[in-house]
Amino acid sequence: MGTSDGPAAPTEQEYSEDEDEVFEAEQSSPSGGYDLIYILDSIYHFPPAVPHFLTTAVQSLSPGGVIAFTDVVPPSNLPSWLGYWILPTILGVPTRNLMQRPKDLEAYKAQLEKIGYVNVRIEDWSKEVYPGFAKFLWTKGGFWKGVAKGAEWAYKNEWKFIAVRAEKKA
Secondary structure, eight states: OOTTTTTTTHHHHHTTTTTTHHTTTTOOOOOTOEEEEEHHHHHHHGGSSSSHHHHHHHHHHHEEEEEEEEEEETTTTTTTTIIIIHHHHTTTTTTTTHSSSSSSSHHHHHHHHHHHHEEEEEEHHHHHHHHHHHHHHHHTTTHHHHHHHHHHHHHHHEEEEEEEEEEEOO
């Protein structure tokens, strides 16, 4: 029976039971794998979850190949009602990519290393990205003012905009 807050949010177990399968994927690369995989401002949209994509990507890299991407990481205290029921629909983002993220940048790095990446570098670009992005959107007017408010809200609420560079072991 639902409450006035709506149905109960799925439990962590309901959303993460196959995560270990993601990390146990065979680490083989097709012959002539890629030297570079570059993803700009979109990885958080990839279903079923970012770690699944990154596991597939490392398999597609040549030994010594590089993956470079930007990602948006919600704060660890994101309310479940917001992360499970509101934001996935508004942002077009899989729930896992909001609610099952590393709690800090060191944990993010550890997750990449567990998948099989080496020489992992993560930089927090939040201070440089969110204010400038919001300022730009305000100039566009209309609908974009609402998106600007969202960017300002994300920055104020400690969402991280990160840049990541990692390599496949040579």
